[in-house]
Amino acid sequence: MLIRRKPDLTEADVTDPAWYARRREFLQGTAALLLTAGGLRPARAGHGGRRLDFRPRPDLAVPDALTDYTDVTTYNNFYEFGTDKASPAELAGRLTTDPWSVTVDGEVARPGTYALEDLLKPHPLEERIYRLRCVERWSMVIPWIGFPLADLITRVEPTSRAKYVAFTTLYRPEEMPGQRRHVLDWPYVEGLRMDEAMHPLTLLAVGLYGEVLPNQNGAPLRLVVPWKYGFKSIKSIVRIHFSERQPMTTWHKAAPHEYGFYANVNPEVDHPRWSQKRERRIGEFRKRKTLPFNGYAEQVAHLYAGMDLRRFF
Ligand SMILES: Nc1nc2c(c(=O)[nH]1)N[C@H]1C(S)=C(S)[C@@H](COP(=O)(O)O)O[C@H]1N2
Ligand SMILES: [Mo]
Numbered sequence: 001m002l003i004r005r006k007p008d009l010t011e012a013d014v015t016d017p018a019w020y021a022r023r024r025e026f027l028q029g030t031a032a033l034l035l036t037a038g039g040l041r042p043a044r045a046g047h048g049g050r051r052l053d054f055r056p057r058p059d060l061a062v063p064d065a066l067t068d069y070t071d072v073t074t075y076n077n078f079y080e081f082g083t084d085k086a087s088p089a090e091l092a093g094r095l096t097t098d099p100w101s102v103t104v105d106g107e108v109a110r111p112g113t114y115a116l117e118d119l120l121k122p123h124p125l126e127e128r129i130y131r132l133r134c135v136e137r138w139s140m141v142i143p144w145i146g147f148p149l150a151d152l153i154t155r156v157e158p159t160s161r162a163k164y165v166a167f168t169t170l171y172r173p174e175e176m177p178g179q180r181r182h183v184l185d186w187p188y189v190e191g192l193r194m195d196e197a198m199h200p201l202t203l204l205a206v207g208l209y210g211e212v213l214p215n216q217n218g219a220p221l222r223l224v225v226p227w228k229y230g231f232k233s234i235k236s237i238v239r240i241h242f243s244e245r246q247p248m249t250t251w252h253k254a255a256p257h258e259y260g261f262y263a264n265v266n267p268e269v270d271h272p273r274w275s276q277k278r279e280r281r282i283g284e285f286r287k288r289k290t291l292p293f294n295g296y297a298e299q300v301a302h303l304y305a306g307m308d309l310r311r312f313f
Pocket of ligand 2: 077133134135136229230231
């Protein structure tokens with residue numbers, strides 16, 4: 001099934017009018033909330049991107065201070081634009097994200113290539129403040145805008161044989177200069193077990209800091225799995241595939257003894273070349289203790305009950 005593309009992902013496409021009126025209320029409410037929470041957070045001024053309308057989910061937010069917008073958008077891992085942190089912000093501007101479509105296939109009743117705007121339309125957007133921790137021992141706190149991956153999965157109706165969901169990033173070396181070198185096996189692929197994918201914390205993000213995702217953060221659609229190391233949160237997704245077998249993942253293929261399929265944030269399991277016990281929150285000086293499941297243990301530990309998390313790292 002091929003759905004015809006419309007010229008642009010307009011704000012109306014991603015706006016539920018009911019949230020329109022509440023947005024101002026939210027912005028004021030949040031300012032008050034954040035101040036009383038003790039963290040002096042910067043005002044939510046615009047950063048020049050297209051504004052999104054969304055519903056706040058303070059119930060799903062972490063209380064930590066937000067990472068500075070400049071750090072969130074200039075200190076990135078996006079190997080398609082180079083292996084250093086600065087290249088994505090410098091080079092991702094040339095990536096064309098419109099038109100964009102996502103192929104849904106495999107063990108699913110409603111496969112097809114969906115235009116992004118059609119894929120997003122039924123899903124009201126939410127803001128969720130999540131931690132993101134890179135396996136390289138730095139972390140950030142980011143106000144993501146998106147919707148639960150579970151909502152999309154439910155809509156496309158996986159079959160009973162679907163045990164895993166695999167994701168693929170765009171392969172377009174003309175616009176992604178990092179792909180002209182074989183530093184990774186392109187395109188970048190990642191995967192989740194079905195229960196991880198269906199977990200209410202698992203987010204498909206289309207924005208951050210109230211605006212459409214900057215390209216360097218994975219525009220126009222990326223995964224955010226807050227209890228796993230950052231590399232699971234695949235960017236610029238073009239394919240979502242349902243399978244019976246556990247899919248291969250890019251980092252596991254690149255270094256199987258360093259990066260497992262699960263990649264849960266686990267301070268007890270060292271990376272072979274360094275300890276994972278501590279992390280540097282970008283913008284802070286003193287190192288923090290890394291929390292099991294990145295602080296989301298209460299919500300997700302049950303998914304791994306009975307599994308040896310040293311073996312399934
Ligand atoms: N396609 C793709 N997705 C990716 C990566 C990448 O190189 N390519 N890097 C991952 C890693 S290692 C991290 S830590 C996060 C970084 O996300 P951010 O730049 O938005 O903070 O993206 C993840 N998703
Ligand atoms: Mo990472």
